[in-house]
Amino acid sequence: MKLKLLLFLLLSVCIVQAYAQERTVTGTVSDGKEGTTLPGVNIVIKGTVTGTVTDFDGNYSLKVISTAVLEFSYIGYEPQEIVVGDQPVIDVALNPTAAFLDEVVVVGYGQLFKSQIVGSISKIEGNEIASVPVLTAAQGLQGKTSGVQVVSSGKPGAQSDVRIRGISSVTGDANPIYVVDGVITKDITNINTSDIKSMEILKDASSQAIYGSRAGNGVIIITTKAGEAGKMKINFDSYVGFRSMTSKVKMADARTYAEYTNEARAYDGQEPLFDPDTLRYDTDWFDAVTRNGLMNNYNLSIQGGTEKVTYYFSAGYFTDNGIIKGNDYSRYVFRLSNDFKPAKFIKLGYNLNLNVSKNNNKPNVFEDAYRMAPTAPVKYENGDWGYLQALSVANPVARLEYHNDIFKQLRLAGNIYAELMPIDGITFRSSFNFDNYNNNGTIYVPEYYIWSGQQNDISQLTISNSRGFEYIADNNLNFIRNFAGSHDVNFTIGYSAERNKSNYTYGYVTDVPDQINLWYIDQGDLTTATSGSSGNLNTRASAYGRLTYTYNRRYSISGSLRRDGSSNFPVDQKWGTFYSVGATWLVTQEEFMSSQKIFDELKVRGSYGKVGNDNIGNLNVLTGIGVTILNNYYAFGESGVSPVQAITFNQIKDAFATWEPTKGYDIGIEFLTLSRRLSGEVGFYNKLTNAYVNVSLPSTVGDADKTVFSQAAEIRNKGVELGLNWSDKISKSITYYVGANLTFNKNNVESVKGNLQLKGGSLGNGEVVTYTVEGEPVGSFWVYDVEGIYQSQEEIDASPHFTGAKPGDLKYKDVNEDGVLSELDRIFAGSYQPKFYYGINAGINWKQLDFGIDCYGNAGNKVYNGKKGLRFGNDEIEEDRALNRWSANNPNGTEPRASNSIPKPSTYFVESGSFFRINNVTLGYTIPAVKWHITKLRFYVSAQNPLIFKKYSGFTPELPGSVTSSGIELNIYPVTSTYLVGVNLSF
């Protein structure tokens, strides 16, 4: 029946065409706001199926009769109808609809409209990132969008940990990959945040699947700025500020410490160490090792171009002096990109990013500063360094002084590409994307002697060099076309080949003079010289494709497929297939919605997909013969005979090693309501990862690390995401916005195969505190359960206890009631993974003033105050613990007795990790009507992280770390507060 109708229509058209007087109309379609031409605009003669689309430059030609009416339509623009009449040329300017679902979003290997996206992608504009005074764009994402958790430290030059929708990988790297203009990387410290145009975070399997084997922990696409045709534009941005410690921990003063220590020693039958009345010093070691660190940032960019050539050039200089004395980081970034359009059908270009950075690393002395006795001075009057013989802690100031660690990086990354448009709607793109780095490290420790516990007999120098070159050769074809007005097809197919080669060389020698210009191997005692080198090579090959079909702008379906091969896996396991399918429905496009006033736009989406992760640490496929220096040489013979090498097979490998797959679905609703003032999104996701973990083997099997790396755990992450943004005008001169996002995530180890003993979180005192088991989140704290404080020896004798327990010690629960305390009595006390995290941001513009505030927080997680457990004897103590300690005279003391013993890991150290932080507050003033071609001049003051509300008693509840040992505060470089002033200037 339908076929007949179609035939009839076609016939009618033919008749009409034969009957009427035809002629050719030509014209150009452009954007009514920007003036740029629009390719691919759909033009249909009203009432027929006849039509055309505009070419790459927005031109069209069509045979019509003069009574015809042309309908111009293009996604993202208001449709227009024009009566042909006698006009030979009809140029049309289409007005953008400004609807949020028509926003263009970068997806893997292409672009789509938000309305067509079946998965979950968050888009962050570059200016939102550039306004935050941070090193990497990842850190700038904190609190900006749902589903993205960012955990940073205050260490200059360090990357943040990013967790997209929970933790999937247990033993591998759980951070997402970054795709910077086609270069896939894990390290974006080389990208200047001012150069970023937009960031798209691919959060669910369907949007990630096109990146296949690497996308399991999420994908962040970074698109950098490119030149635009037009007048030259110059931007200059700069800020200057300083960092300081956000929150300190109050330590006992010298007298309190001395009394506490004497009391602790008395319990062990030791002599008092101090006479509290004759103490000469009271050192605040945190003050002694920290400072207010200066921060500077200068960026200059120049861009512009003509129809044929555009250019973008930028130079940036960033310095960040950490709060630890001598810890300085500086970075220069230069970016140059050019696009050439020599002919209508061809486009060529390149994009280069050069990064030169230098980092003066210092040992992290927060642990030493925490433990060091306040009774010792930094230096005595005679210039000798202070120390305490009875305390095995290095003088932290001396450690900073004697440790030289200089790291320099030169990194060039970018791409060169060619695009060909042989037919309208088809783009063929061939690109070569590369990343080349050269790192140099120099570590020098001079000869020094402070006391027998802190000395270096002979100066030592280690020089290292690592280099890497990675390239991805990528070819793909994009086909975007509208058929008969209501059928939109967006098709991408391509393949890529990737090669990643790196090598590392080092040299070590002793007895080198303490002069920076002599820090070379040749200057040392060459009889002590050692050197080594190693390398790594891996290759990948991939084919991928995606098809998105949209009917009437109302319904979209999309599917993607990727086949990935990797050299990392055994011969029969090299190839993997990843896929996704999904659909969207724009409800507000339906006829029945036209009468309702609630939703301006409403979209429902749903998708399912499978992705992988191949960044799995210990997965060496081939059974190699272990040859390392330590424990692999044996010294037979008289002295002077060189030790001989040993070889053996001591690694059992999983012969079926392959990707770590994640499968999952995502459903969501996106809407615009209340007269386009409130936009929002609600999403739900559920994904399951077959994670690689170390399965324990009995020692009798003969595997040196007693583990085989195997896909033995199933990790599930499910959650709900909410995002709401409100923006409105109060009057002509006052606009404001308020936004909030909230993510609930539940992480659970669903099942484990084999004998999994995934313990982690070493405290450095012989104790571990996390255990990953079935039914608990990854990296759960696993500790003894404190029941109270022992009040008497009788109470101790009457209950299971550890050897040496005394009144005033913590009493632990014998959970399995077997009469002895052992690891079987440990309980699970939560994990570092928050139950939910959220961001709130708001801003207001009033005439020339602008004010913005960003907040960030998380809740429901735990942190382990590991540094409190670092007691080896006579260590400094927190004031609160010292003053409220239990003693025979103070039986109501809330803290355990004075003790010099290493405490058992227990719930005493597990604290709430919830916090709420003001991430950024900025107040700006734009100077009106400035001279000398200045188009914008704005001054601002800003504070990064000025205020934190937390229950946690330590420095910071933001504790990056590997998955199974995150959330433990031991020697953390805490998040800092930054205060700065800045200027934006444009010509």
Add this chain to the structure above:
Amino acid sequence: MKKYNILIIILIATAFIFNACEKDWLNPAPENQLVVTDSTFVLPENATKFVNACYTNLLTWEESAFSWMGVASITSDDADKGSDPGDLGADKDQMDAITYTSTSLSVGEVWKGNYQGVSNCNQAIANVPKFEIAEDLKNRLIGEARFLRALYYFNLVRCYGEVPLVDKVLDAENPDDLDKANTRVPVDQIYTFIEEDLNYAISVLPAGYDASNIGRATKGAATGFLAKAKMYQQKWQEAYDLTEQIINGQVGNFALVPDYSTIWREIGENSTESLFEIQARIGLPVAAVQQYCSPQGVRGGQFSFVGIEGRDTSAVGGWGFNTPSEDLFNSYETGDVRKKATIISIGDTLFDQVIIVNAANQHYNYKSYVSKYLESYNGNDDRTNKNVRILRMGEIYLINAEAANELANTPKAQASMNAVRNRAGLGNTTAASQSDLRMAIWKERRWELAMEYDRFFDLIRQGRAGEVLRAQGKSFVDGKNEVFPIPQSEISASGNKLTQNPGY
């Protein structure tokens, strides 16, 4: 022109496709890594390297360092945990008090270290026959591997009693092999296995080696270990005969060295005293026990020097664990040179003129002391030049004495014991009855082998561990603490197939 462009790009693209599809693209040879290929077995020197791995296991932390110290020494009445009271060294307080459980770290590491040694030996025994090398070299190499396998099993059976008997390379995918890995066999079967290995070693090992191979297992070492294993089984005649062979020079050139205090010093390395010791050498590549000395070195020491200009005021120190006990210190007879040669006390002047002015503990183990000034030392406290003496003539004489006494050969027993006493600056023993002499020999063993990780096992062998150790305030439970618990981590890893020792 347009067409040409397209053509060029398509050609380039095709080239990439072919490049990517080439089979070798995803199969590059692994960088910097030898692969299990036949070439490993072509090079004859690799046969020796497989056997070298039986020795290198002696250098590991698990086998010879902190945990072994906890299990074999701190448990005994000779040593205390030491260090600062609060520094427990993971579980050394439990080792000291004999309150350890199946989850104590030391118990697990010693198990692992010795089974890794067994595995390396099994690899060597399985792989050496694959090489085309001279038959007697092949036999010698297998003999060395079997000697070391016996040594590892001797540690295992003394520590844990019944243990799995892994006599070949296991395939982790094969259920029968896993059964073998998880099934404990009776103690006498383990001893039978140890004796088989040692008897084979005795039959093929040479009495000595050339200058570049000193330190490899010898006929004498295997004979000595067999004698010790016999003593543990109270097979006195065999223990006697074997020690006689050694003392009479039938299996090699061995004798007591005159100066006891040099035995554990660098000048005493590989002397005629020594039947077997772990070889250590600093320099490059380093080949020394990982942290044998530093855990028991002087903690928080202040040092000075006697009359030597130009020295700084430092000496090699450490963490201060495994300190000689007051009970040991007070036990020596007057005039016994072994006291000062075994125990460092605050105020002592050491052989290199270092004076211990002050330190965290009263006593330290002199046998693990390394001199910064008179011995090879390069600043690396974690890998020092200390050879760890495993079996030496002092003990052989005492095994001989004990066996002779049990065989009612009193004059021989007295003579062998007196040889040891006289070297220590003591007169002949006055003990004459079999029981008095037995007790005297046991005391002598304590002094002669103090801080050499023998005492705890000795007390258990003698059947009086409970009595002696409880007197020192340790919670030794008879019928339980004669063996250590099977590590819980191993039981879990076996899928609960490994069984636990009684009482744990």
